[in-house]
Amino acid sequence: MWKDLLLEHRSKETLNALFFFALLLLFVFQFTLGPDRERLAGALPGLLWLGFILSGLLGLGRAFVVERENDCWEALLLAPGDKSAIYVGKLAGNLLLMFIVEAMLLVLFGVFFNLDLVPALPALVVVIGLGTVGFAAIGTLFAAMTTQVRARELLFPVLLLPVQVPVLLATVKATEAVLLGEPLGAVAHWLKLLAAADVVYVAVGVLTFDFVLEG
């Protein structure tokens, strides 16, 4: 994991591109929805998560590209000890990357759409945190699987998106409530579902990653 973070820190390759991508997304949202503020406010939770998901797909899809391009896949396979450590490391790296991108997106949304997100921020952080863990947990697992497959850029989102429906529904609903100024208690059932999904996804990821990295 430290290697990935170090690499990312040195090159800033993915992060720069993702930042630019996030900016472009905002443009697209603005152009497709028009200047109507009411409509924008109504669609905001969905737009926010659309931004997270799209940039997450791009970011996570690249999670194992470094290994493939530099022929280090075999090294990963040969790595001594528990393979699930590699999974946890990759997951942590991906989480950090996604959190940074999400923070940037939040700021961009606030600035460009002239929104005051600050009062809802603590609750928003909880929702986004829970949702991102679930997304990244399965995303990391699938990224490892699709790295070695034909048409991987296509297959990765095609596999990941249907599986992420529960997380998506829960986060969008919870974000909507939070942005309307409701307390977290009002959406406790969604948060519980997210927490359950996180636990299940991470557990399945840790348990099955061994099999993905076999050959």
Added chain:
Amino acid sequence: MRVLGAVTVVALAAGLVAGLGLAPREVTQGNVQRIMYLHVPSVWVAYLAFAVVFVASIAYLAKRADAADRLAHASAEVGVVFTGVTIATGSIWGKPTWGTWWTWDARLTSVSILFVMYLGYLLLRGMIDDRERGARYAAVLGIVAAFNIPLVHFSVIWWRTLHQPPSLMTPGPAMPRVIITALLVNFVAFSLLYVYFVAKRVHLLRREAEAAA
């Protein structure tokens, strides 16, 4: 295998007779309601098939038996087909009854998510040339998808039914015995059909593997 096929045909015929002939015409919906005898057993088979995928996937990862992989593959294919049948028959029933082919009702949504999830599963299998790796990845996906089913179920129900209860599909308190019997006959027939399809498909996959080897 041939006996199983014959028994299945007989059971399906019995199911047709029971559903179209013996069962009474439903008062409010008319003959349209008879599609239930196809629709409900199809859902049952779909869920059964995906449960088998789950068990076979675990078995494959634990034992590395190719038979388990073939079972998972065959079962997923049949499951996707029956999920498709479920959605199609549901649509045909929904048009005259609800006045629309499709609505984002909780059950419709969760079944359609199952459909795309396992379609992705089959897609993944098709994309991997190396058979052993394909089997392993598919098994991992089969396990993830199975764990996801309850999550999808609850999230979709909450998403929808906080606003509108899905009372449309729940059967009334008193279903006449004839209807229940007809439904049961079709349940048995469809289960047999499932076993037959899977057996055929496993057989075919084994032959393919032998031919390739």
